[in-house]
Amino acid sequence: MINPMLEFVQVFREFETERGRLAAVEGISLSAAAGEIVALVGPSGCGKTTLLNLAAGILRPTRGRVVLTPNARLAYAFQEPRLLPWKTVEENISFVQEGLLPAGEAAAARRRILEETGLAEFRRAYPRELSGGMKQRLELARALAVRPRLLLLDEPFRSLDGATRQELHALLQSEHGREGFSALLVTHDPEEAVLLADRVVVLSPRPARILKEVVLATPRKRRLLNRALVSSSLERIEGLLSSAG
Numbered sequence: 001m002i003n004p005m006l007e008f009v010q011v012f013r014e015f016e017t018e019r020g021r022l023a024a025v026e027g028i029s030l031s032a033a034a035g036e037i038v039a040l041v042g043p044s045g046c047g048k049t050t051l052l053n054l055a056a057g058i059l060r061p062t063r064g065r066v067v068l069t070p071n072a073r074l075a076y077a078f079q080e081p082r083l084l085p086w087k088t089v090e091e092n093i094s095f096v097q098e099g100l101l102p103a104g105e106a107a108a109a110r111r112r113i114l115e116e117t118g119l120a121e122f123r124r125a126y127p128r129e130l131s132g133g134m135k136q137r138l139e140l141a142r143a144l145a146v147r148p149r150l151l152l153l154d155e156p157f158r159s160l161d162g163a164t165r166q167e168l169h170a171l172l173q174s175e176h177g178r179e180g181f182s183a184l185l186v187t188h189d190p191e192e193a194v195l196l197a198d199r200v201v202v203l204s205p206r207p208a209r210i211l212k213e214v215v216l217a218t219p220r221k222r223r224l225l226n227r228a229l230v231s232s233s234l235e236r237i238e239g240l241l242s243s244a245g
């Protein structure tokens with residue numbers, strides 16, 4: 001791949017625990033091109049969040065290398081929202097934009113994303129006043145609001161009802177269309193992966209190894225409109241997950 005936005009080269013990660021060394025990630029080589037959305041699917045506890053933490057530089061590999069395009073702005077929507085309880089919804093967003101975007105551009109991005117995530121009428125509410133799904137939406141809104149070049153998303157749609165989930169899928173799609181970021185999208189849901197990604201990386205149970213990469217050739221817009229287009233890829237991924245688990 002020419003100039004990937006993000007590249008993992010033979011990455012291993014182990015943790016020291018009271019019960020000894022625990023291998024979480026084993027020999028992962030993976031890249032995301034500019035504008036590409038790569039989904040990571042795999043069973044619970046296999047090492048998906050560890051991979052995002054490695055991409056974000058929060059963790060270092062035990063062996064191997066993680067290479068990012070220099071100066072590419074990165075945003076990370078964590079699995080557990082990391083909201084500041086003493087700041088309002090809007091302040092939680094403006095806080096992460098500080099120093100990254102000029103004030104006018106930040107305000108415009110904030111307004112758009114508050115509208116699109118359905119949080120506009122709660123802009124002055126505090127995190128304790130939000131439902132679990134709303135906190136999750138705010139975590140996603142915050143990541144999008146910095147206009148990242150590389151977006152790390154850890155199960156951003158997990159505890160949402162079907163309709164809200166579809167709205168947010170459309171939001172990710174439209175933001176990707178206008179901003180063209182690269183993304184690593186972690187999800188438990190193979191259907192979400194085949195609808196939203198360009199490529200799906202299927203991971204083994206811990207330690208995470210790559211079982212298969214499935215390329216989605218049909219344009220994302222058509223897949224979102226006609227889910228039948230993804231049924232064969234979906235079956236392959238579900239088959240891999242169930243035989244590996």
Ligand SMILES: Nc1ncnc2c1ncn2[C@@H]1O[C@H](COP(=O)(O)OP(=O)(O)OP(=O)(O)O)[C@@H](O)[C@H]1O
Pocket residue numbers: 015016017022024043044045046047048049050051079206
């Ligand atoms: N800081 C840490 N110290 C020790 N062990 C860790 C640490 N972080 C993760 N692990 C272990 O690494 C393994 C992978 O964890 P990780 O959070 O990456 O899984 P996951 O695929 O994101 O799971 P889930 O789908 O449940 O979110 C687990 O066995 C976990 O206990």
Ligand SMILES: [Mg+2]
Pocket residue numbers: 048049050079154
């Ligand atoms: Mg996780």
